Amino acid sequence: MNIGAAARASGVSERMIRHYEKIGLIPPAARRDSGYRDYGDDDVHRLRFIANARDLGFGIGEIGALLALWSDRGRASGEVKALALARAEELGRKAQALAQMRDTLLDLARNCHGDDRPECPILKRLED
């Protein structure tokens, strides 16, 4: 399977497949005589795993750890759980921070006439 087909099958762009290979997240792909990368079902499976982990907010480093645990038949599920909980906590922190900013902005906007007059509590707040 060429890289384009693997990309379509896995949901990971060609660009990122090459990138993940370069940074060592995935092993170097097999090559045909032409130099084209050649992927099998296992490779696509691994790429889908990565895509799913990314969709859940894991970073590259964590995904590396997850991949190692995934391929370790004797792994302890506790390690995976710990990674997931740590990520969940971090995501919660970020989500709260963003929600806080949003609320502040909505608060400021509520007190702003929003008409043609120049007076604006939003800008006042930014000045402080």
Next chain:
Amino acid sequence: MNIGAAARASGVSERMIRHYEKIGLIPPAARRDSGYRDYGDDDVHRLRFIANARDLGFGIGEIGALLALWSDRGRASGEVKALALARAEELGRKAQALAQMRDTLLDLARNCHGDDRPECPILKRLED
């Protein structure tokens, strides 16, 4: 005032002050004979404005627009309000996306024994 003092007074790092100047977000600073940048109270005021806007989640482009409105005596507060509401909406979207990921992870973790056994619903989910 040297750049270090301006950084301390405004809460914007030296690095970012130079950066904002290079990308044109702020006008080039005055220079002493030595080549040192020289800042006045107005400059610090503007930098604080930028720091506050950043803390509220505005991006560089939006801050540029806010700065223009800020220095426009005849501005319409409606324009500022529109920027704030657009940013608030975007922040809300991101916050929700992160919270969604967090909830999914907590859900998966809840169903994971988290002991020494290898069986793990989290990894199962990542495989799909």
Next chain:
DNA sequence: CTTGACCTTGACGCGATGTCAAGGTGCAAG
């Protein structure tokens, strides 16, 4: 004059991805 704090520019790093360029490969139709 020396020392140490401060300034200058420039470059490289992160994280994850897009995009563009210049060139080679594979395959099907003419």
Next chain:
DNA sequence: CTTGCACCTTGACATCGCGTCAAGGTCAAG
């Protein structure tokens, strides 16, 4: 066989906001 198009290769540059380090100039106090 040739032509053309889709696909592949590597590499470089852009994004966004910031850290950090390096090599050198400046300033002020001792």
